[in-house]
Amino acid sequence: MAEFRMPSLGADMDEGTLVSWLVGVGDHVERGQVVAEVDTEKSVIEVETFDTGTVTELLVQEGERVPVGTPLAVIAEVAEAAGPVPRRTATRTRPAAKASTKPAPKAGTKPAAKPRTKPAATPAAPAMAAARGTARVAASPLARRHAAALGVDLSTVAGTGPGGAVTTSDVEAAAHATALATSPSAAPARTAEPEHTAAVVDEPAPVAPVVPRSGAERQASMRHAVAEAMARSKREIPHYYLAADVDMARATHWLEAHNASVPVTERVLVAALQLKATASALRAVPELNGHWVDGAHRPAEHVHLGVAIALRGGGLVAPAIHDADQLTVPEVMAALHDLVARVRAGKVRSSEYADPTATVTNLGDQGVDVAYPVINPPQLAMVGFGRVRDRPWAVDGMLTVRPVLTATLAADHRATDGRRGATFLAALDDLLQRPDDL
Amino acid sequence: MDDAELRDTVLKVLGQVAPEVDLDDVEPSEDLREQFDLDSMDILDLAIGLYQATGIEVPEQDYAQVVTVDGAVEYLATHAVH
Incomplete structure (x- = not known):
C-alpha cells in the first residue's frame, strides 16, 4: 500500500491545490503515469505517481489546497489489489472546509485495528483522518523559515492545513494578527501571547476557492514564488x-x-x-x-x-x-x-x-x-x-x-x-x- | 501562392510560434525578435513552421532574411518552387 502525496515541486512551494484527478478509484496506474494536476504558485503541473498498482482511495478532493507531503491517494500494489476493491467515493463529496477546520479529530481516540474489521463498510473519513493525524510534519520547511523570518512562534499558530499543519498563510495571518494587536503599544518586540493567537484560531484562513486564476493573479503569484526562492538563495x-x-x-x-x-x-x-x-x-x-x-x-x-x-x-x-x-x-x-x-x-x-x-x-x-x-x-x-x-x-x-x-x-x-x-x-x-x- | 497568401501564411506561422502576439499589431518591416521578444528557439520554430506550410527550407545562414514579415514574404516568394 503506497500513499501518493502532494509533491514538493521546488524550494518555493509549500502547498498546492489539487486541480483535477485524472484517475478514479479502481483505476490501474503505472509508475510515471500522470494521475493528477496540481496548481502551484507558478503554474498548473501534471503530477506523476511513483507507484504501480490500483487506486483504492482518493483522500483529497478537487479544489482542496493542502501542504506538501499530504497524502492525496492510496495506491495498492498489484498483489494487494487482487481482492475486491472497495469503491469509496465519500471523499469526493467531503466539503473542503470540513477537512481543513477539523484536523484529524479522532485520530488519537480510535483504535487502529477498528477500521480493519469492516473494510468495505468503513467510511473514508476515519481513514483520512488517521492518515492525516499521523502526518509527520506540523509545518512545511518553508512555513518554518517564514515563521523564523517574521518572528512568529510556530507553537502558537493554529494550522489550517490537514492534520493541523501550519502553512505559510497561517504564519502570515499570525504575524499580521500579532502586529495588529501590538501596534498601539510602543513595544517593537513581537509578543506571541495566547490571547492574540486565539483570534487566529477563531478565524482560520479560508480554503482557496476553486476558480481559475487570472493572468494577473498568476503573474503575481509567480513573482512571489521567484522572490521567495531567490531571497532564500541569497540569504542562505x-x-x-x-x-x-x-x-x-x-x-x-x-x-x-x-x-x-x-x-x-x-x-x-x-x-x-x-x-x-x-x-x-x-x-x-x-x-x-x-x-x-x-x-x-x-x-x-x-x-x-x-x-x-x-x-x-x-x-x-x-x-x-x-x-x-x-x-x-x-x-x-x-x-x-x-x-x-x-x-x-x-x-x-x-x-x-x-x-x-x-x-x-x-x-x-x-x-x-x-x-x-x-x-x-x-x-x-x-x-x-x-x-x-x-x-x-x-x-x-x-x-x-x-x-x-x-x-x-x-x-x-x-x-x-x-x-x-x-x-x-x-x-x-x-x-x-x-x-x-x- | 501570391504575396497576399504568403503574408497570411507567415502571420499564421507567427501566430503558432507566439500565440500571445496580436497579429494586427505586427509591424511588417520590424525585426520580430525585437517586437515580440522572440528567442533562437522561436526563430527555429518559425523556420520549421514556414517549411511545414510551404515546403521551403530556410537555411540557418538565411535566418536574418526572414525575421521580419516583409522579409519572410519576399524570401518565400523568391524561393518558391515554380
Whole structure:
C-alpha cells in the first residue's frame, strides 16, 4: 500500500491545490503515469505517481489546497489489489472546509485495528483522518523559515492545513494578527501571547476557492514564488562566482555542418551543446551536482539538468532534462524543444520541477555577454552562458578573431571551493572543444 | 501562392510560434525578435513552421532574411518552387 502525496515541486512551494484527478478509484496506474494536476504558485503541473498498482482511495478532493507531503491517494500494489476493491467515493463529496477546520479529530481516540474489521463498510473519513493525524510534519520547511523570518512562534499558530499543519498563510495571518494587536503599544518586540493567537484560531484562513486564476493573479503569484526562492538563495547560500572565456570556433563549425546536413526539424541550437557539455562536466565534477539539505552536502546520483526558461509576459521556471549526461546532443535538443513547448503550454510534469540537480541559464539571445546566476536552492550550482560573439583571441602568439562564449559558475561555497569550480569550468571548456565527442 | 497568401501564411506561422502576439499589431518591416521578444528557439520554430506550410527550407545562414514579415514574404516568394 503506497500513499501518493502532494509533491514538493521546488524550494518555493509549500502547498498546492489539487486541480483535477485524472484517475478514479479502481483505476490501474503505472509508475510515471500522470494521475493528477496540481496548481502551484507558478503554474498548473501534471503530477506523476511513483507507484504501480490500483487506486483504492482518493483522500483529497478537487479544489482542496493542502501542504506538501499530504497524502492525496492510496495506491495498492498489484498483489494487494487482487481482492475486491472497495469503491469509496465519500471523499469526493467531503466539503473542503470540513477537512481543513477539523484536523484529524479522532485520530488519537480510535483504535487502529477498528477500521480493519469492516473494510468495505468503513467510511473514508476515519481513514483520512488517521492518515492525516499521523502526518509527520506540523509545518512545511518553508512555513518554518517564514515563521523564523517574521518572528512568529510556530507553537502558537493554529494550522489550517490537514492534520493541523501550519502553512505559510497561517504564519502570515499570525504575524499580521500579532502586529495588529501590538501596534498601539510602543513595544517593537513581537509578543506571541495566547490571547492574540486565539483570534487566529477563531478565524482560520479560508480554503482557496476553486476558480481559475487570472493572468494577473498568476503573474503575481509567480513573482512571489521567484522572490521567495531567490531571497532564500541569497540569504542562505554563500555564492562564489567563476568565469571563463571559451573559444567556440569548433563548436560553431560543428553546429553549422550538422544543421546543414539535417532537415530543419532536426536542427540543433548552441544551447543544446552547452547543456550537454554542462551535464558531462557535472558528471566529471560530481560535487557540484546535487543539493544542500539540512546542513549537509548531498551529491546526486543522476544529472537532471534544470533549464531556466522565461515565460512570455514575465516569470521564470527551471524544470529538468532528466539524465542529460546520458543523452546525445540531438537528444538534448529534442528534450529542450519539447520542454520549452510544454512550459509555454503549461504541460510540465511534476518530476521535471521536483528534481533538478543543477541549473543552466542562457541569456545570450538577449545580448548578454556574461551572466551571474543566483543558485536555485537547494541546488549546489548554477551555470550561466552569455552570447557567442566575435572577439580578438590569441592563438600561438598570433592575434585572430574567434567566436567566444563566457561561461560562468555560481556555486555554493558550503559544498565546494573555488578549486573544484575551476576544474568544472576547465572540463566544460575542454568538452566544447570536442563537439564530436559530446 | 501570391504575396497576399504568403503574408497570411507567415502571420499564421507567427501566430503558432507566439500565440500571445496580436497579429494586427505586427509591424511588417520590424525585426520580430525585437517586437515580440522572440528567442533562437522561436526563430527555429518559425523556420520549421514556414517549411511545414510551404515546403521551403530556410537555411540557418538565411535566418536574418526572414525575421521580419516583409522579409519572410519576399524570401518565400523568391524561393518558391515554380
